Amino acid sequence: MKPVKASAKFACLLAATAVLALAGCTKVNPPGQDTASTSTLQQVLQRGTLRVGDCLTFAPFGFYNKDGQPDGYDVDLAKELAKEMGVKLEVVNTTSANRIPNLQTAKVDVVFCNFTRNLERAKEIAFTTPYVVASEALLVKKSSGIQSAKDMANRTIATVKGSTNGDEVRSMGIPVKIQEYDSSEAAILAVKQGQADAMIEDNNFLAYQAKLDPDLVVTNEALVPLEYNAFGVKAGDQVWLNYLNLFLFNINASKQNAELYKKWFGTDPRYPLNPQF
Template sequence: MKFVALRGKAAALLVIGAIALSACTKVSTPAESPAATTSSTLQAVLQRGTLRVGDCLTFAPFGFYDKDGQPDGYDVDLAKELAKQMGVKLEVVNTTSANRIPNLQTSKVDVVFCNFTRNLERAKVIEFTSPYVVASEALLVKKSSGIQSVKDMTNRTIATVKGSTNGDEVRSLNMQVKIQEYDSSQAAILAVKQGQADAMIEDNNFLAYQAKLDPELTVTNEALVPLEYNAFGVKAGDQAWLNYLNLFLFNINASKVNAQLYKKWFGVDPRFPLNPQF
C-alpha cells in the first residue's frame, strides 16, 4: 500500500509539472502561424483587384505604346494573360532598366516583366521566376558602316542602356571600345541612326525587330555572350507569389500560349529551349 501511495504522489507531481510547462510554452494557433501573419503579394493583388506589372514601354516589341497610347507588346500580352487568369484588372507601370529593382523593393509594382536577365548579383536583393524567354546578344549597326562583327569595333563606340548588364558584357570582351550609356533602348537606337554611336549591343531578338522596322539597319550574325535566361522579377522573400508565378509560366508553356505570343511579335518560333539539357 505504501508503494501505491508513492506512485500516486509521483503521478500528481508529473501532472502539475506538465501544467506548469504548458503555461510557459506558447503554442502557435493557425491564426498566429508565420504563413498567416506574412503578407503575400498574391493575396494583396487578389484583394486589391488590380495587378501592377512593371514593364519597359520603350523596348518594342517587348513593351511599347501603340498608336492609341496604350501599352502593347509581348510582355504586355503576357501580363494581360496573367491578370486574366487571376481574375483581376491590369495596370501596366512604365519602368526603366535602372528602376526595375527599386520599384520592386518599394512595392510600386507587384512584378516586373522587362527583359530581366537572371544573374547572381541581382538575386542577392530580389527573386526571379523560371525563365520565359531566352536570347543571346549581337550588335545593331547601320548597313553602310561596314561592321560585320564585334571584331570590327576597335576604337569605336557601343551604345548600352543604363541599368542593363550590357556594359559589363562589353567590358568582358577586353577590347578597345568606348561605352556610351543611354536612358532607354530607343535613345540608344537613335544614337546609332544619327551616328553618335557605331553600334548598340542588345538581345538579338529585340535587335531583329528593330532592323525589320528600319531597312538601313542590320544585326551582326553572332552570339556575343552565353545564352541569357530572362524571367519575371519579384520582391525578395515572397515564396507564395513566386510559386504562383512559376505555375503560371509552367501552364502557358505547356499549353504553347507563350510560344504563340512569341511568334506573334517576333515572326519566328522561339530559337532556344527554356530548359536546356546540361
C-alpha cells in the first residue's frame, strides 16, 4: 500500500474536526421535549386569548348567570389568570367526559372543571398543584341536632340516583335508609321539607347550599379520602405547567384564592391544600 502524504492526512483531520464541530453546535432536542416557543403559554400569548374548559352546570364552580354569561368560582379564577397573562378569556363549556379529549385535541388550553388528580388520569394529561380540596359531608337542618354521620342511625339519607355516596355511611356500620332522588335539587328539597334527615355530597357543593339557606348546615367531617382538585393541561408541556403552578402559588400565598372561595361558598376553605403526611 502507498504511504499517504502528510498534507493529505492533515486535510482529512481538518474535515473530521469540522464535522465534529458542526455536530457539537447543533442542538438536538430529545423526542417530546417541550420548548418555550412551542408551549401553550407562547401560543396563548400570541393568540391573545386564553381558552379555559369549565363545567358550567355545577354551581357555584361554574354556571351561567342571569345575563347568560359564565360565572362562578372557577370562572373567577380563569379571569384572574387571563388578567395576569394580559389576554382575553374564552370559557368553553365542558363536561366531565370531554375534559381530557378537549385537552388532547387542543380545543382548550387548560381545564378547571372540578378536576380531581389521580394516577389513572395522569397517564393521559398533566395536573398542576391543587387549588381546592373536597371530601363528602352531610347537609342537615340546623334544628336536627345531627353533627356527624354517627348521629344518622335509623335515619334517612338523600342521595342522587346512580350515586354510591350513601354506601360510605353504611360502610361505617351505621344502619341508615337511603332515599334516591333524580337530582341534587330534589335531594336538597327533601331535607328542607323533612322527607330526609340529611343529604350526602361534595362538601364544597353543600357549603354553597348552606350559604343559600341559613336553616341548613354542613357537618364538619370527611366521609371519604380527600380529593385534591387541580388544573388539567396537555401532557408534555412543562413550560405551561410551570407557569400555571406559579400562578397558583401566587394567588394562594396572597390569600386571593381563599377570598374567592369564601365569596362563593360562604365559608373559609375547610381543608389545607398541602396535606400533612
